[in-house]
Amino acid sequence: xxxxxxxxxxxxxxxxxxxxxxxxxxxxxxxxxxxxxxxxxxxxxxxxxxxxxxxxxxxxxxxxxxxxxxxxxxxxxxxxxxxxxxxxxxxxxxxxxxxxxxxxxxxxxxxxxxxxxxxxxxxxxxxxxxxxxxxxxxxxxxxxxxxxxxxxxxxxxxxxxxxxxxxxxxxxxxxxxxxxxxxxxxxxxxxxxxxxxxxxxxxxxxxxxxxxxxxxxxxxxxxxxxxxxxxxxxxxxxxxxxxxxxxxxxxxxxxxxxxxxxxxxxxxxxxxxxxxxxxxxxxxxxxxxxxxxxxxxxxxxxxxxxxxxxxxxxxxxxxxxxxxxxxxxxxxxxxxxxxxxxx
Amino acid sequence: xxxxxxxxxxxxxxxxxxxxxxxxxxxxxxxxxxxxxxxxxxxxxxxxxxxxxxxxxxxxxxxxxxxxxxxxxxxxxxxxxxxxxxxxxxxxxxxxxxxxxxxxxxxxxxxxxxxxxxxxxxxxxxxxxxxxxxxxxxxxxxxxxxxxxxxxxxxxxxxxxxxxxxxxxxxxxxxxxxxxxxxxxxxxxxxxxxxxxxxxxxxxxxxxxxxxxxxxxxxxxxxxxxxxxxxxxxxxxxxxxxxxxxxxxxxxxxxxxxxxxxxxxxxxxxxxxxxxxxxxxxxxxxxxxxxxxxxxxxxxxxxxxxxxxxxxxxxxxxxxxxxxxxxxxxxxxxxxxxxxxxx
DNA sequence: GTGAAAGCGCTAACAT
DNA sequence: ATGTTAGCGCTTTCAC
Numbered sequence: 001x002x003x004x005x006x007x008x009x010x011x012x013x014x015x016x017x018x019x020x021x022x023x024x025x026x027x028x029x030x031x032x033x034x035x036x037x038x039x040x041x042x043x044x045x046x047x048x049x050x051x052x053x054x055x056x057x058x059x060x061x062x063x064x065x066x067x068x069x070x071x072x073x074x075x076x077x078x079x080x081x082x083x084x085x086x087x088x089x090x091x092x093x094x095x096x097x098x099x100x101x102x103x104x105x106x107x108x109x110x111x112x113x114x115x116x117x118x119x120x121x122x123x124x125x126x127x128x129x130x131x132x133x134x135x136x137x138x139x140x141x142x143x144x145x146x147x148x149x150x151x152x153x154x155x156x157x158x159x160x161x162x163x164x165x166x167x168x169x170x171x172x173x174x175x176x177x178x179x180x181x182x183x184x185x186x187x188x189x190x191x192x193x194x195x196x197x198x199x200x201x202x203x204x205x206x207x208x209x210x211x212x213x214x215x216x217x218x219x220x221x222x223x224x225x226x227x228x229x230x231x232x233x234x235x236x237x238x239x240x241x242x243x244x245x246x247x248x249x250x251x252x253x254x255x256x257x258x259x260x261x262x263x264x265x266x267x268x269x270x271x272x273x274x275x276x277x278x279x280x281x282x283x284x285x286x287x288x289x290x291x292x293x294x295x296x297x298x299x300x301x302x303x304x305x306x307x308x309x310x311x312x313x314x315x316x317x318x319x320x321x322x323x324x325x326x327x328x329x330x331x332x333x334x335x336x337x338x339x340x341x342x343x
Numbered sequence: 344x345x346x347x348x349x350x351x352x353x354x355x356x357x358x359x360x361x362x363x364x365x366x367x368x369x370x371x372x373x374x375x376x377x378x379x380x381x382x383x384x385x386x387x388x389x390x391x392x393x394x395x396x397x398x399x400x401x402x403x404x405x406x407x408x409x410x411x412x413x414x415x416x417x418x419x420x421x422x423x424x425x426x427x428x429x430x431x432x433x434x435x436x437x438x439x440x441x442x443x444x445x446x447x448x449x450x451x452x453x454x455x456x457x458x459x460x461x462x463x464x465x466x467x468x469x470x471x472x473x474x475x476x477x478x479x480x481x482x483x484x485x486x487x488x489x490x491x492x493x494x495x496x497x498x499x500x501x502x503x504x505x506x507x508x509x510x511x512x513x514x515x516x517x518x519x520x521x522x523x524x525x526x527x528x529x530x531x532x533x534x535x536x537x538x539x540x541x542x543x544x545x546x547x548x549x550x551x552x553x554x555x556x557x558x559x560x561x562x563x564x565x566x567x568x569x570x571x572x573x574x575x576x577x578x579x580x581x582x583x584x585x586x587x588x589x590x591x592x593x594x595x596x597x598x599x600x601x602x603x604x605x606x607x608x609x610x611x612x613x614x615x616x617x618x619x620x621x622x623x624x625x626x627x628x629x630x631x632x633x634x635x636x637x638x639x640x641x642x643x644x645x646x647x648x649x650x651x652x653x654x655x656x657x658x659x660x661x662x663x664x665x666x667x668x669x670x671x672x673x674x675x676x677x678x679x680x681x682x683x684x685x686x
Numbered sequence: 687g688t689g690a691a692a693g694c695g696c697t698a699a700c701a702t
Numbered sequence: 703a704t705g706t707t708a709g710c711g712c713t714t715t716c717a718c
Contacts, residue, residue, distance in 0.1 A: 007462040007482050009695060020705045025697060033703060052459030057695035060399050060710045066446075075430035075440070077620075080423040087418035087444060097418070099442035101430060103409075116395030119350040139350050277420075277620030280628075352711060363689045368713055376687060400711030403694045 069123035077276035085294030089301035141307035155319040159291035164326030165198025176337035177241040181232040183218040185245035218249035225249035229256040241269035269334040285331035360388045412466035420619035428637030432644035484650035498662040502634035507669030508541025519680035520584040524575040526561040528588035561592035568592035572599040590615035590622045612677035628674035
């Protein structure tokens with residue numbers, strides 16, 4: 001099979017089989033009203049030529065594509081983990097997966113533009129990962145994971161960010177830390193805000209006043225965390241611990257500490273958030289908050305498939321907002337503060 | 344911006360601007376021959392309506408899409424790592440990324456079918472990840488990563504699989520192991536074959552006869568490795584070490600060992616191959632061979648972009664075959680064999 | 687400088 | 703049971 005030069009179109013198959021393209025289309029899509037003998041002949045040609053209908057042409061014309069699209073602003077550890085979970089959830093559903101990573105990564109509103117570009121339905125439904133924008137006028141099912149701050153008209157999937165951040169901060173407090181720096185995340189994301197809220201709550205519960213001087217904005221990426229991490233670690237007096245709003249920025253804290261010849265956890269304890277696989281690879285392995293990112297992806301797919309397959313069930317109803325648990329994972333980047341070191 | 348209900352098409356923009364769709368198309372694509380005032384007016388409407396041209400419609404009609412597609416048979420740790428590297432390499436190129444994971448994952452020939460479906464050019468070029476088939480009649484630039492066995496008419500990117508496997512096996516030999524089990528990979532992949540060859544070479548160099556009884560086929564996935572892993576660990580006498588052809592199967596060996604109440608590395612040492620981030624998360628952390636998967640993705644993108652942008656340079660030439668280095672990473676799943684335990 | 691019109695490959699009426 | 707035809711949204715000649 002497959003000697004064919006270049007792309008084989010439905011027309012090639014039709015010509016070779018001596019039928020119209022409509023008949024070939026019927027055979028390909030298993031529509032009724034084709035004689036058994038014709039089906040057999042056409043199918044033979046299809047196999048012989050290695051014909052497969054063009055995704056693009058098909059989706060331009062027809063409504064259903066059996067494809068789920070996930071829109072990400074880039075492929076980094078978080079989105080990659082999410083994709084793993086989503087892909088696994090998609091296994092049994094008969095949907096195929098397309099991941100679209102536009103070039104306009106950082107720019108505000110990338111998801112609305114990407115959504116527009118995919119419109120005309122390459123996909124039956126779309127999952128938006130950490131979108132920067134609240135309102136998306138979508139003509140098809142959309143689910144948002146870890147969304148922008150604001151009231152969501154879309155179904156959303158999030159982790160217990162506040163609880164996780166509180167647990168992380170408490171962990172440091174329990175270890176005797178009092179000057180705890182905070183490396184904040186992308187302020188447009190609800191998750192980042194709630195992680196900061198968790199940090200504050202834990203401090204408040206411990207009767208420690210929130211000190212803005214101990215806070216910097218890391219922005220969730222390694223690059224954008226470099227300068228603020230350095231600022232935190234060179235404060236005088238230096239915080240004895242830093243809670244970073246995600247693992248990527250925590251990893252940058254680790255790196256910066258090394259550059260400053262500070263030992264983690266001896267000189268400074270570090271906690272992250274996410275539990276991306278990379279967090280176990282650091283030296284020392286990172287204490288972090290697990291938010292089972294794969295489960296977020298899994299859940300998003302579940303919601304989306306429900307929306308696609310049973311639009312009637314959710315028509316008038318409020319959009320679903322699913323929250324998944326988080327859990328502290330203690331590794332070796334944190335340790336109890338020496339008593340004598342305390343002020 | 345963006346009040347629009349449903350998808351905004353080029354026609355909506357044209358109507359609102361009082362011009363033809365041809366003119367709008369020209370503005371969108373920056374073609375010459377539109378008056379400055381018209382450009383301004385049309386662009387205004389575009390912004391106002393939040394119009395973005397449909398990827399599908401555009402690519403059906405025109406040749407160039409500025410999109411690179413990566414075809415994977417599923418999203419698991421290996422392909423996810425590869426995507427990270429590819430995405431990063433794509434950052435500066437002006438190309439966007441589409442990842443396509445067809446539903447026909449396991450089936451032989453999935454890549455030819457996926458390739459066909461994307462034909463009609465959703466993408467300007469395509470990267471095939473661990474394809475099961477050698478010959479792909481492609482009408483556009485294609486690069487294969489970790490390809491099928493056979494003579495490749497396509498450019499390929501691979502790691503030094505033989506050398507890496509030899510280093511892994513030598514490591515076990517150096518630790519005093521003599522009965523070393525081998526959990527082989529997908530026999531259709533060149534990489535799997537070369538890893539087995541490396542295992543054999545190292546044994547031969549150490550003057551140890553290759554024993555087929557110590558070999559099982561794991562197939563590179565956790566599920567397919569379950570039974571063969573169990574067989575290896577219940578051999579009598581049991582091998583003192585197992586070299587698994589990839590990390591996923593090595594992780595399954597770890598799991599099976601635990602079920603059998605065997606301690607790793609006390610009762611049996613385990614080595615994997617790949618160094619996926621998950622391999623550092625295991626208990627104990629896995630000794631493995633790093634093949635910098637991200638670099639494979641990076642290199643594949645480099646080759647592909649070269650093919651797309653400068654087809655003339657590679658027209659008559661032999662396709663490029665890039666090989667990237669591998670390196671042993673010693674963690675805690677291996678240890679020296681006690682002298683007294685030796686036969 | 688701008689518009690009309692012909693497709694890209696396919697599906698879905700509508701004919702026969 | 704099969705063929706004809708009208709588009710899906712867009713780009714691109716070819717006219718004007």
